[in-house]
Amino acid sequence: MRNKYFKYICLLSLGAFCYSCSDDNTENVGGGSGEGEQGTEQEIVRSYKLGTLAGFEGDLRTKMDIPFTQSTVMYNRSLFYRYIASAYPDQIAPEPPATPEAEEPKKQVYPSPITEADWWDNFVEEIAYSGQDYVAMNCRGEASGVDHGRPALLPKMIEAIQRKGLENKFKIAIFDDTPASWSAARNAALGYGYDSKPFKDGTRVEGSHYPLLFLDPEKEDQKGPGNEFRKEIYYYIWDTNLKPAFENMPRDYWFEINGRPVIFFWNPNGFLQDSYLGELMTKYPDKYVSTTGLDHTKADAYNGKLSYILKCISDDFNTEFGVRPFLIVQREWTDRDYSLVDCPYLDGIHNWFAVPTMDMSEDVYNENLIYNTYIPSYNFKGFKVGSGCPGFVQGDRSRPNYQLIDADHGKFATKMFESFLNMKPDLVFLEGFTDVAENAAWWRSKDRTYYDYPNQRINLLRKYGNHPFPMEQRLEAEACDFCYKGTVSGNKIETSLTEQEMTNAPEQFVVKRCEDSKYSGGWHTNLTAEGLNTLKWKELPFRSGQNTIRFRYSSNTVAAISCLIGDTMTKSISLPATGGTWEEAEVAIYSRDTRGYADFNLIVSEGDISLNYVEIIAEK
Helix, strand or coil: CCCCCCCCCCCCCCCCEEECCCCCCCCCCCCCCCCCCCCCCCCCCCCCEEEEEECCCHHHHHCCCCCECCCCECCCCECCHHHHHHHCHHHCCCCCCCCCCCCCCCCCCCCCCCCHHHHHHHHHHHHHHCCCCEEEEEECCCCCCCCCCCHHHHHHHHHHHHHCCCCCCCEEEEEECHHHHHHHHHHHHCCCCCCCCCEECCEECCCCCCHHHHCCHHHHHCCCCCCHHHHHHHHHHHHHHHHHHHHCCCHHHECEECCEEEEEECCCCCCCCCHHHHHHHHHCCCCCCCCCCCCCCCCCCCCCHHHHHHHHHHHHHHHHHCCCCEEEEECCHHHHCHHHHHCCCCCEEECCCCCCECCCCHHHHHHHHHHHCCEEEEEECCEEEEEECCCEEECCCCCCCCEEECCHHHHHHHHHHHHHHHHCCCEEEECCCCCCCCCCCCCCECCCCCCCCCCHHHHHHHHCCCCCCCCEEEEEHHHCCEEECCEEECCEEECCCCCCCCECCHHHCCEEEECCCHHHCEEEEEEECCCCCEEEEEEEEECCEEEEEEEEEECCCCEEEEEEECCEECCCEEECCCCCCCEEEEEEEEEECCCEEEEEEEEEEECEEEEEEEEEEECC
């Protein structure tokens, strides 16, 4: 998601809107460390709560093998899609035949016996591991029947959180994807197709326009139940999207600001008004007349209407759930309805980033990159929201003017986070934990074009979040950054491979489905001293004092285990055979004087084990 034509200006006529600047403390907080020089020696407190937008549409959950679409290359597909292949290597297609006469290769079958629960389990594990305060689930309603962000699926997320023992690790906000939920879902329900602007045979489908311009919702609403506003517009906003979204989540899971659950809204442009409406007004001047008396092509064409919709949402939410929601809209709402400046139901504005295109001149591109790609602190009524993304690539396969924000191996995101530390917003809202289509995802990925290792972006989220040095860490074995064959030599682990040559556990086909009853199993990694025997995680946070390392493992043989943490090699210990059952064992104590970051390696130097996860537990 992006604003293609975002301009780095404020609506000066709306004096309450301002880009937060000199009135904030702009000292260079953090100095690039991400620690912010805040809090005690152990605890860090940010000015903001940190979260990401996350989609959960059907294609995202089931078509994990797709490497590209007609519009873009999927560089940062989830690492999770590889679990399928590594759990069932017999389904991996061999190399294509060298000659046309050779036998055709067996085709890959996706998605294998991966279940809906598997996808949700991995999703919530990664959100929790990243240390976010909240995740905003991208809801597009139930009216269309399309599996494109259905609120009815949110209980599956709650079930996964409970299966994985992640209660209280993060909260859930709702993101209303307005072009989809307010327009595309409505059009699909009315038989026009799932599109905010359906066309048939090259012509816009008449009747599929968004009718708000020609309707006064407040006056219509006074007619009582079943009025046109409630039936034709608001039904798709409230009854089939926002209301069921919160009905499907227990209150304990809601992300709240000052005790009020948070709802984000996306950009209303494009479906509120477009050239098609002008055609209708010319063709049917008596039928299509703006109720505001304003030109549909001009700003403020919906004066008072968007404010009234927010009032309805707030009132109905309060009636249904006993609390008023905290409503945050995208800035371009204010272009369509100036009354929002005084709307008592609007609590915040997120000024979504824009993405420059590669057909711009170098000077224009660089100017856009500097000013439009992240917003450290947009101020509305004293509540400041920061927004941005880790990187962005779309359109590179189909047109020369593809959109690009170079992630630059985490450097772009680091600069963005440092700006948040400087500007001190109250809330940070980021694109987009699962946004693989725009290569803006934060999840684990094997992308080596724009990043260096699978957990790099997740590590950045945690580093700049409110839990950068957690008391407890659970490292899922299948989610390591590298898997390789190593040997113990004195106080280090040696290998002939560089990190650039290493791959991860799923790509090495050592990840298998785990039948462990703890946290519903999930996946484990098989390690053997005679082959792939070493796992590595990059840049893990460690607290000062003693850190206890524990394994959850299964083994049919006695195994020798040791860990390399930074430059510290722990002594080798012997893990007993478990006879195929899953056991827990303390394998090392790692001590340090101050908190900091270190690479973590574990190696099996004798025997073999199946490793479910590693726990790192700091002393209290």
